[in-house]
Amino acid sequence: MxxxxxxxxxxxxxxxxxxxxxxxxxxxxxxxxxxxxxxxxxxxxxxxxxxxxxxxxxxxxxxxxxxxxxxxxxxxxxxxxxxxxxxxxxxxxxxxxxxxxxxxxxxxxxxxxxxxxxxxxxxxxxxxxxxxxxxxxxxxxxxxxxxxxxxxxxxxxxxxxxxxxxxxxxxxxxxxxxxxxxxxxxxxxxxxxxxxxxxxxxxxxxxxxxxxxxxxxxxxxxxxxxxxxxxxxxxxxxxxxxxxxxxxxxxxxxxxxxxxxxxxxKGIDRIRNHEIKLIKLAYNRLSKISGIRLYSSQYDDKAPLLSFNLNGMNSIQVANELNRHSVAVRAGLHCAPFAHKRLGTIDCGTVRISPSAFTSEADIIKTTEYVANIASKSKAIF
Amino acid sequence: MGQHLIMVSSITQAIKGRDLLRSNGKKAYIEKTPSHLDTHGCGYSIIVYEQPENVISLLKNSGIRIIGTSDRI
The missing domain is CATH 3.40.640.10 (Type I PLP-dependent aspartate aminotransferase-like (Major domain))
Incomplete structure (x- = not known):
């Protein structure tokens, strides 16, 4: 997992x-x-x-x-x-x-x-x-x-x-x-x-x-x-x-x-730097996927989490697909409808990934590969 | 050297007071306030080996609410 x-x-x-x-x-x-x-x-x-x-x-x-x-x-x-x-x-x-x-x-x-x-x-x-x-x-x-x-x-x-x-x-x-x-x-x-x-x-x-x-x-x-x-x-x-x-x-x-x-x-700064590095890695890899929408433009001065959507797919569908690959993410409104109204995602929610001190680069690389696969399959369907 | 009880409302206040006194080089420990002295119920006491008057201002200045004092019988 x-x-x-x-x-x-x-x-x-x-x-x-x-x-x-x-x-x-x-x-x-x-x-x-x-x-x-x-x-x-x-x-x-x-x-x-x-x-x-x-x-x-x-x-x-x-x-x-x-x-x-x-x-x-x-x-x-x-x-x-x-x-x-x-x-x-x-x-x-x-x-x-x-x-x-x-x-x-x-x-x-x-x-x-x-x-x-x-x-x-x-x-x-x-x-x-x-x-x-x-x-x-x-x-x-x-x-x-x-x-x-x-x-x-x-x-x-x-x-x-x-x-x-x-x-x-x-x-x-x-x-x-x-x-x-x-x-x-x-x-x-x-x-x-x-x-x-x-x-x-x-x-x-x-x-x-x-x-x-x-x-x-x-x-x-x-x-x-x-x-x-x-x-x-x-x-x-x-x-x-x-x-x-x-x-x-x-x-x-x-x-x-x-x-x-x-x-x-561990040190709070070290934990944050590690997690931000992973989020940047995820951001860079995800941003190359055609049909993806990322809900932020940069990640230096942010908490280490990232939201995205794939065109033509509901966020829950994406999370379910990732779950089939044993990747646990959160999808939907994240109990924050105000934020989703602001982002224009109140109807579809977003997929959120959030690492911890235990997350590795390999975890992020594998996850982003799965997202790319899901995106390419979704294009075939939609 | 006699022992004296400085009664406080809770174990939190008692631990805080004990640690404060120890960090000031004073001997202190805590125990539940004996029921015959405990008019409020379920209180804790800091046990000291000197007259309570000597240390009460130190405790009060750290925000510890003193409920009462007594000599240990």
Whole structure:
């Protein structure tokens, strides 16, 4: 199997992560910090150490602001639904995933509105100008993706963050496609809330997400047992437990810790350079295929993923054909209809390939050969 | 040398406080707050070997919320 669907979740996971998860299941199967016995305390120490590693990786102000969530979508929901109130206006981008757009749409019925700025997929200066033309005096929060999951386009996060800081606007970033692949410095980028899919670029197991906070603390949207202040019927106010009701995913958290060790050992820049090199190789080879449409013009300053279509074929058909050759890609709308409207692909979707640290040049060469074969056969049919 | 409990709300705060004190050369460990002292429930304590007053400002300055102190009986 050639796995090129790493933007959905990375595979394979590093051996280090597999060992850490297994070790947690065997030796740390106790509710962290709840019970006071050694295994429970050791599990809590793993959580604490993981928070510290996460805070250091993203230059967050402290470990307590690192919240373990089930996924990036949950993190985004905690931020939006915990902070926004009737009359608030939000600004977001035209390349957002449904993780952002659906909660914002749901909040409309509570009198919370949103405005969208157009992202120019090849010109970040135009994107920033569009942002400035959209944001207003009544904007309470800006939330946007760091990197599009369809085109790999990077948004000018640092400039947007600086503007938000200057104007006192809350700034939340969906880093599902960038965390672990592109360096993120919350302080330098002015990010108040960083939402992370730990099972992607941090190579942790699925079912792991992070919300990293440096801004005002949101109201909770889930309350319950935290293992702290149990006599108090109100939700505790101390972080991080305030946002971690119910038993946490300790094996997953151990996996996050090992995943961060993995990317620190490899080096984020090295991982990104490797993946960008592969995407450029794919781009160069694919662009020679007659009847292909690639949805970007260059790949130096992008997240390492690539979308394309073949004339006369639906993206799902192409993915099915590749699957027959044991190549795993993602096709369709990628939960990002906004982006597809922008690209003009809302009816057909796109085929997306996304490498990881484990992908080789041979994987890309073989895949692009298969795509060329599929394209030539499709011409024979259509 | 007697032991003293500095009670905090959670194991996260307790581990943070313990590590902070140790990095400042002070002896400290953590354990669950004894139930007769634990009015909030499920709390943790940092056990220190000096008067809590000596270290409380260090802990507070790092954002640790102190619930109370007690001598270990």
């Amino acid at each position: 050639i796995y090129l669907d790493n933007a959905a979740t990375t595979s394979p996971k590093p051996q280090k992560v597999i060992r850490a998860v297994t070790n947690a299941l065997v030796y740390l199967s106790a509710n962290p910090g709840r019970s006071g016995h050694s295994t429970s305390e050791n599990a809590a120490i793993v959580m604490y150490e993981t928070r510290n590693k996460v805070a250091k990786l993203f230059n967050a102000p402290n470990a307590e602001g690192v919240i373990f969530t089930p996924n990036c979508t949950a993190s985004i929901n905690y931020v939006l639904k915990g902070l926004l109130k009737r009359g608030d206006r939000i600004v977001t981008s035209s390349l957002e995933h449904n993780a952002v757009i659906r909660p914002l749409t749901a909040l409309k019925k509570y009198g919370i509105g949103f405005d969208v700025f157009e992202v120019d997929i090849d010109n970040s200066e135009t994107t920033f100008k569009n942002f400035l033309n959209t944001v207003g005096n009544d904007t309470r929060m800006v939330i946007c993706t760091h990197a599009s999951n369809v085109t790999g386009t990077l948004l000018p996060i640092k400039k947007i963050g600086a503007y938000c800081k200057e104007k006192g606007i809350l700034f939340a970033v969906d880093a599902a496609q960038s965390a672990g692949v592109i360096p993120i410095d919350m302080k330098e980028m002015g990010i108040d809330y960083l939402c992370v899919a730990a099972h992607k670029g941090l190579y942790a197991p699925m079912g792991t997400g992070l919300l990293i906070m440096s801004g005002p603390t949101p109201a909770t949207i889930i309350e319950g047992g935290t293992g702290t202040e149990s006599a108090n019927l109100n939700q505790p106010i101390d972080l991080p437990e305030k946002y971690e009701s119910g038993t946490v995913n300790l094996p997953g958290i151990a996996g996050i810790r090992a995943g961060i060790d993995f990317i620190n050992e």
